[in-house]
Amino acid sequence: MTNYKDLGLANTKEMFAKAFKGGYAIPAYNFNNLEQLQAIISACVETKSPVILQVSSGARKYANANLLRNMAKGAVEYAKELGCEIPIALHLDHGDTFELCKDCIDNGFSSVMIDGSHHSYEENIALTKKVVEYAHQFGVTVEGELGVLAGVEDDVVAEKSTYTKPEEVEDFVKRTGVDSLAISIGTSHGANKFTPAQCTRNADGILVPPPLQFQILEEIEKRIPGFPIVLHGSSSVPQDQVAIINANGGKMTDAIGIPEEQLRKAAKSAVCKINIDSDGRLAMTAAIRKVFVENPSEFDPRKYLGPARDSLKELYKHKNINVLGSANQA
Ligand code: G3H
Ligand code: 13P
Numbered sequence: 001m002t003n004y005k006d007l008g009l010a011n012t013k014e015m016f017a018k019a020f021k022g023g024y025a026i027p028a029y030n031f032n033n034l035e036q037l038q039a040i041i042s043a044c045v046e047t048k049s050p051v052i053l054q055v056s057s058g059a060r061k062y063a064n065a066n067l068l069r070n071m072a073k074g075a076v077e078y079a080k081e082l083g084c085e086i087p088i089a090l091h092l093d094h095g096d097t098f099e100l101c102k103d104c105i106d107n108g109f110s111s112v113m114i115d116g117s118h119h120s121y122e123e124n125i126a127l128t129k130k131v132v133e134y135a136h137q138f139g140v141t142v143e144g145e146l147g148v149l150a151g152v153e154d155d156v157v158a159e160k161s162t163y164t165k166p167e168e169v170e171d172f173v174k175r176t177g178v179d180s181l182a183i184s185i186g187t188s189h190g191a192n193k194f195t196p197a198q199c200t201r202n203a204d205g206i207l208v209p210p211p212l213q214f215q216i217l218e219e220i221e222k223r224i225p226g227f228p229i230v231l232h233g234s235s236s237v238p239q240d241q242v243a244i245i246n247a248n249g250g251k252m253t254d255a256i257g258i259p260e261e262q263l264r265k266a267a268k269s270a271v272c273k274i275n276i277d278s279d280g281r282l283a284m285t286a287a288i289r290k291v292f293v294e295n296p297s298e299f300d301p302r303k304y305l306g307p308a309r310d311s312l313k314e315l316y317k318h319k320n321i322n323v324l325g326s327a328n329q330a
C-alpha cells in the first residue's frame with residue numbers, strides 16, 4: 001500500500017476550491033511516457049500552474065502501473081528541481097470498475113474517476129458511492145460522471161452524446177459523496193468532435209462548431225452551488241498542427257475541436273478541471289512527422305522525441321496561460 005502523500009502528491013480538494021474562487025480551471029493532461037511527463041511538468045513549473053497528471057486504464061496497460069507511479073513521484077522531485085513546488089495530483093482517468101479504482105488508490109493515486117455514465121442512473125450511484133467510501137478513507141478524491149460524451153473512451157464508444165440532466169445532479173452528488181462531477185454539455189473525445197455538417201462557416205470560411213450548452217451548465221451550477229465541475233473532451237484540435245501532420249504524410253480529415261474561447265468561458269465558471277489529451281497527441285505527431293520527412297536518415301529517438309517534447313511544452317504553456325487561466329496560481 002502506497003499513499004499518495006508518501007509520493008509528495010496532492011489530492012484535488014484544495015486545488016478545486018482555489019480554482020472555483022479564482023475563476024480558472026486546473027489542467028488535466030494525460031500521459032503515457034517520459035517525454036509527455038517532462039513536457040507537462042516543465043510547462044506547469046514555468047507557468048506556475050497546479051496540474052493533474054491523468055492516467056487512463058489504457059495508459060496503465062501501456063506503460064506499467066509501477067513505472068507510472070514512480071514517474072509521478074519523480075515528477076514531484078523534478079518540479080522541485082526546476083525551482084517551483086507546484087501542486088501535482090495523480091488521477092485515474094475513466095476508471096470503469098471498483099477494482100481498478102481501488103488498485104490505483106492502493107498504489108499512490110491521489111484522485112480517481114469512476115465513470116459509471118454508461119450504467120443506469122441507480123447503478124452509477126451505487127458504483128460511485130462504493131468508490132467514494134473506499135477512497136475517502138485514504139484522503140483520495142473522486143470524480144463521478146453524469147451524462148454521456150460522444151466519442152471513444154478506452155473501449156467504450158458512444159455515437160451520440162447525452163447531455164447531463166440538471167435535475168439529477170443534486171441527488172447524484174448527495175447520494176454518492178463525490179468531490180467533483182464530469183458533465184456532458186457538447187464536448188467529446190478525440191480529434192473529430194464534430195462533422196463539418198454540424199458546423200457553420202464564419203466570414204473567413206472557417207468552420208465554427210456548435211457552441212457548448214452553457215445554459216445546461218448554468219442550470220447545474222444553480223442546483224449544486226460551489227460544486228466543482230469537470231469538462232472532458234476539451235481539446236481544441238489546433239489546425240496548424242493538423243496542417244503539419246497532413247503536410248508530412250499524415251491523413252487527418254475533418255479534425256475539429258472545441259474553440260479556445262468556449263473553454264476560457266467555461267474555466268471562469270464552476271468548471272474547475274479541463275481534460276486535454278488529443279491536442280498533445282497532435283502536437284507530438286506533427287513534430288515527429290516533420291523530423292521524419294525533413295531528415296529521413298535520422299534514427300536517434302531523442303532527435304524526434306525531443307522536438308515532440310518541445311512542441312508539447314509550448315502547447316501546455318499556451319493552454320495554462322491563455323485558455324485555462326491556471327498560470328501563476330500554484
Ligand atoms: O478520454 C480518454 C483519454 O483521451 C485517454 O485515452 O484511453 O486512449 O489512453 P486512452
Ligand atoms: P480530448 O480527446 O478532447 O483531449 O479529451 C481528453 C479527455 O477527456 C480525457 O479524459
Ligand code: ZN
Binds near residue numbers: 153189233275
Ligand atoms: Zn475523458
